[in-house]
Amino acid sequence: MPDELSIKITREKDGSAPSLTNMSLDAAQSVKVFIESFTEYARAHSEDSHIKILDTGNAIDNILTLPEADNSASDEILDVVNSESESDNLVKVFNLIRKRISENGLSYEVNLKHQDEIVNLTEKFKSKRFITKQQADPPLQEEVVFVRGMIYESGGMNVTNIHIKPKKGKPLGISCSQAEARKFSKLLYSTVFVSAVRQWKKPKDVTMRLLDVYKDEEQFERFQALYHEYTDSESSERFNKLREDLISTLTKFGAASPRISRIMRLYNHALSDRGIIRTILFILKPLRHEKAIASLYDDLATVLKNGNTQHSY
Amino acid sequence: MKVEESYIIKNLKRFNDESLPNSFVALAAKVNELKQFGHAAILIRLKGRNFLYHYPSFTLPVVEDDFDEHGWYFYKIFSQIRVDDVNEVEGFLDLCRWICGKSNIMYAFFADKSNYNSKGEYISKNGLPELGTCVSFCVNTLSGFMPEVDSYLELDDWNSSSLGNMASYDLLLQEYARGKDIDMNIYNAFKKRVTPLEYVTSAFLEEYPIKREWISEIAPIVQGAV
Numbered sequence: 001m002p003d004e005l006s007i008k009i010t011r012e013k014d015g016s017a018p019s020l021t022n023m024s025l026d027a028a029q030s031v032k033v034f035i036e037s038f039t040e041y042a043r044a045h046s047e048d049s050h051i052k053i054l055d056t057g058n059a060i061d062n063i064l065t066l067p068e069a070d071n072s073a074s075d076e077i078l079d080v081v082n083s084e085s086e087s088d089n090l091v092k093v094f095n096l097i098r099k100r101i102s103e104n105g106l107s108y109e110v111n112l113k114h115q116d117e118i119v120n121l122t123e124k125f126k127s128k129r130f131i132t133k134q135q136a137d138p139p140l141q142e143e144v145v146f147v148r149g150m151i152y153e154s155g156g157m158n159v160t161n162i163h164i165k166p167k168k169g170k171p172l173g174i175s176c177s178q179a180e181a182r183k184f185s186k187l188l189y190s191t192v193f194v195s196a197v198r199q200w201k202k203p204k205d206v207t208m209r210l211l212d213v214y215k216d217e218e219q220f221e222r223f224q225a226l227y228h229e230y231t232d233s234e235s236s237e238r239f240n241k242l243r244e245d246l247i248s249t250l251t252k253f254g255a256a257s258p259r260i261s262r263i264m265r266l267y268n269h270a271l272s273d274r275g276i277i278r279t280i281l282f283i284l285k286p287l288r289h290e291k292a293i294a295s296l297y298d299d300l301a302t303v304l305k306n307g308n309t310q311h312s313y
Numbered sequence: 314m315k316v317e318e319s320y321i322i323k324n325l326k327r328f329n330d331e332s333l334p335n336s337f338v339a340l341a342a343k344v345n346e347l348k349q350f351g352h353a354a355i356l357i358r359l360k361g362r363n364f365l366y367h368y369p370s371f372t373l374p375v376v377e378d379d380f381d382e383h384g385w386y387f388y389k390i391f392s393q394i395r396v397d398d399v400n401e402v403e404g405f406l407d408l409c410r411w412i413c414g415k416s417n418i419m420y421a422f423f424a425d426k427s428n429y430n431s432k433g434e435y436i437s438k439n440g441l442p443e444l445g446t447c448v449s450f451c452v453n454t455l456s457g458f459m460p461e462v463d464s465y466l467e468l469d470d471w472n473s474s475s476l477g478n479m480a481s482y483d484l485l486l487q488e489y490a491r492g493k494d495i496d497m498n499i500y501n502a503f504k505k506r507v508t509p510l511e512y513v514t515s516a517f518l519e520e521y522p523i524k525r526e527w528i529s530e531i532a533p534i535v536q537g538a539v
Contacts (some may be wrong), residue, residue, distance in 0.1 A: 302437070
């Protein structure tokens with residue numbers, strides 16, 4: 001027997017049993033939505049996919065017959081109702097059905113026959129909107145920002161944050177270490193210059209983490225310009241510039257030069273340019289045990305390691 | 314260190330048999346009609362363009378742009394550089410070019426864990442000039458890209474046992490040493506050869522530094538796969 005998806009209207013709004021000869025407008029409207037959605041679903045598959053909309057001769061029982069050859073179609077539907085589907089289109093189609101079922105006050109029963117077992121999906125179709133896998137678990141996104149503004153709060157019991165009111169825009173909460181927060185607390189109500197990384201998966205879940213603190217506006221602007229010069233350029237010339245920068249700084253001032261650490265801090269975040277991190281680590285490897293850079297060096301090596309999840313090659 | 318035979322067969326690639334990712338770094342070696350592994354190199358593909366980074370042995374190291382040949386090179390993608398990460402592969406290639414401009418290597422079966430400083434200058438541990446083979450040159454480069462371990466291979470595991478008929482190349486150095494200040498006693502103490510087969514095989518292992526016995530376990534499978 002082929003897999004099938006069936007949607008049955010079990011009760012009218014007033015509690016009466018639905019009947020073909022005496023169907024409410026709402027029930028008829030639902031049947032229309034189901035048939036249209038099934039048609040849309042079938043259309044999304046190839047002509048010879050053997051998906052059929054079964055006419056049971058009974059409009060209150062809508063059945064979508066899925067191809068017999070394999071279970072991929074029913075798996076596909078299960079993915080949609082479990083928000084694991086990657087197809088925007090499928091999710092959209094089934095959301096039309098779900099919306100109807102969850103909103104219009106009639107009672108329904110939704111069953112999926114999957115490998116000769118009946119899976120009752122009624123609750124799934126009555127609850128939250130289906131979303132795609134990408135929406136359920138969107139990829140991490142990041143942006144490095146340079147912030148100048150008045151610091152008006154520093155500290156926190158469990159999470160340590162500083163709060164800055166930039167000249168323009170809303171106040172920002174930026175997480176940092178306790179040691180950093182202690183230093184900031186001496187600067188309350190003065191203007192500070194910092195870089196931070198904004199990270200989010202969904203736009204409403206933005207977090208910010210402190211990357212570096214600059215002593216004045218001039219230094220702030222210098223590192224902002226340097227960051228953009230190295231990061232925004234697509235040309236490999238940026239590696240050359242960075243390498244020469246690191247080597248000339250090391251030659252003049254050694255690994256303890258604050259410039260070296262400041263460059264490293266700007267790239268100490270998950271999605272940072274791995275070519276830049278490679279260049280920094282390659283040049284600094286012979287000096288990696290020096291106290292001034294040892295911990296930042298390890299942090300950058302960890303960023304590389306965490307980002308490398310390939311195993312198929 | 315367990316590596317499945319099927320994994321090796323699937324992932325040892327012949328240049329340029331299959332459509333592969335657009336950007337990657339790989340350990341490569343030329344294989345002759347007798348299926349012997351010869352010249353070793355690092356193959357870099359960036360946005361579909363091929364580059365061969367290697368030490369030709371009779372001339373200094375180079376990056377060959379738009380490298381192309383007809384099925385003699387076999388390679389395995391290097392697991393530590395993220396496939397299709399254009400920035401990372403481009404950064405790798407850029408550093409390889411830089412090393413080529415710095416290296417003054419001379420051909421010899423030698424590795425005493427000497428390395429380069431942050432300026433790319435060769436710092437000898439035992440007072441000898443920069444010496445090495447096409448393999449040891451690539452191994453040294455890979456070591457530079459291993460941020461958390463000193464060396465890509467556990468070089469102490471190797472000795473001069475696999476020199477075989479290559480030993481005659483050694484005479485070149487002896488000839489050269491006569492006129493220069495090369496202490497052959499030190500040279501002989503660190504004389505060793507990592508074979509090109511061992512080099513390509515190492516790419517199937519992912520725990521560093523890589524021990525010779527791990528390589529020996531799976532090298533016959535790699536040899537059989539060409």
